[in-house]
Amino acid sequence: MQEATFLILTALAAGSQHGYGIISDVSEISGGRVKLLAGTLYTALDRLRADGLIGVDREEIVDNRLRRYYRLTPAGEKRLADEAARLQAHATAALRRLKVNLNLAGGMA
Amino acid sequence: MNEPELHGVNDSASLERGYRRLLACYPKAFRRENGEEILAVLMACAPDGQTRPSLEASIDLLKGAARQRLRPRAGQPRSVFAAVRLMWAGAAAQLALLITIIVTAGAVKAAVLHADPAAVPAAMTHITVDKAGAPIVIAMWLALAWTINRGRDAARFGFASFFLLITMSMILSMAQGGAVYAPADFIAGAVEWSFTLAAVVLIFLPASNRYYRREAPVLV
Numbered sequence: 001m002q003e004a005t006f007l008i009l010t011a012l013a014a015g016s017q018h019g020y021g022i023i024s025d026v027s028e029i030s031g032g033r034v035k036l037l038a039g040t041l042y043t044a045l046d047r048l049r050a051d052g053l054i055g056v057d058r059e060e061i062v063d064n065r066l067r068r069y070y071r072l073t074p075a076g077e078k079r080l081a082d083e084a085a086r087l088q089a090h091a092t093a094a095l096r097r098l099k100v101n102l103n104l105a106g107g108m109a
Numbered sequence: 110m111n112e113p114e115l116h117g118v119n120d121s122a123s124l125e126r127g128y129r130r131l132l133a134c135y136p137k138a139f140r141r142e143n144g145e146e147i148l149a150v151l152m153a154c155a156p157d158g159q160t161r162p163s164l165e166a167s168i169d170l171l172k173g174a175a176r177q178r179l180r181p182r183a184g185q186p187r188s189v190f191a192a193v194r195l196m197w198a199g200a201a202a203q204l205a206l207l208i209t210i211i212v213t214a215g216a217v218k219a220a221v222l223h224a225d226p227a228a229v230p231a232a233m234t235h236i237t238v239d240k241a242g243a244p245i246v247i248a249m250w251l252a253l254a255w256t257i258n259r260g261r262d263a264a265r266f267g268f269a270s271f272f273l274l275i276t277m278s279m280i281l282s283m284a285q286g287g288a289v290y291a292p293a294d295f296i297a298g299a300v301e302w303s304f305t306l307a308a309v310v311l312i313f314l315p316a317s318n319r320y321y322r323r324e325a326p327v328l329v
Contacts, residue, residue: 019150037166038150039173042143046177065149 016057016071134174192311196254202301207243217291
């Protein structure tokens with residue numbers, strides 16, 4: 001799963017959001033590192049909808065402009081949980097090994 | 110309304126026009142589903158006073174549009190999508206062939222003159238016909254790719270005729286000694302012909318038949 005996709009699903013895990021809300025949220029989750037652009041966002045949203053991982057929650061018209069709110073589907077929740085577990089397992093392994101290395105280095109000094 | 114506010118309205122109208130032009134690059138179905146919403150996001154992301162789409166956002170939209178256009182359509186079998194990609198490759202191959210013909214024309218003429226001076230006018234006519242015909246063939250490749258992609262059954266038979274045409278042109282070129290006098294042109298032509306053959310096989314596979322024999326073709 002691409003990082004942008006992972007972050008979009010994460011943004012929606014807290015509840016339904018519209019496009020601009022997802023962009024702001026992804027920026028916040030990533031500590032300002034990932035700034036989604038509209039083209040990238042909608043390529044991903046279109047794909048996620050086609051794969052059944054997200055769905056349209058509701059639509060509103062604000063200032064004459066269409067606002068569509070997206071939410072995770074049960075399949076999307078499962079997919080995000082699986083991916084998060086996988087990333088966590090990798091991160092844990094990496095940190096454990098780094099700690100072993102650091103301890104060894106500390107021991108030798 | 111005072112002046113600065115009027116400016117703001119003009120700025121945003123001009124920005125919106127710019128974004129609409131970029132969104133026009135997306136396929137119609139995608140635009141109908143997401144266009145207004147993307148526009149809303151683009152406008153919300155733009156700082157006040159911006160009058161033209163930013164370079165970053167423009168490149169991102171063009172990339173998105175290209176990705177949408179290069180994706181298989183809903184319900185389209187892999188075989189049909191592979192054939193469509195081969196047809197784009199075929200148009201590129203024909204362009205390469207045209208360039209090869211232009212670049213090697215002198216060498217071909219010299220080779221024919223050396224081997225059989227009487228055959229020079231016929232060879233030159235053949236080269237002229239190939240040069241003049243190439244843009245038409247490129248247009249045919251693209252038009253067929255477009256209609257094949259949209260699931261029009263008639264397009265399959267159009268493409269089969271096109272395949273026969275290319276095959277006949279290959280045979281004619283062989284009969285005139287093209288492989289001997291113009292090896293580069295001949296190889297480029299053979300590559301293009303192999304694309305036609307592969308595409309014909311793909312669009313008449315059983316999996317493809319189902320796509321073309323649907324009740325009503327899903328267009329747009």
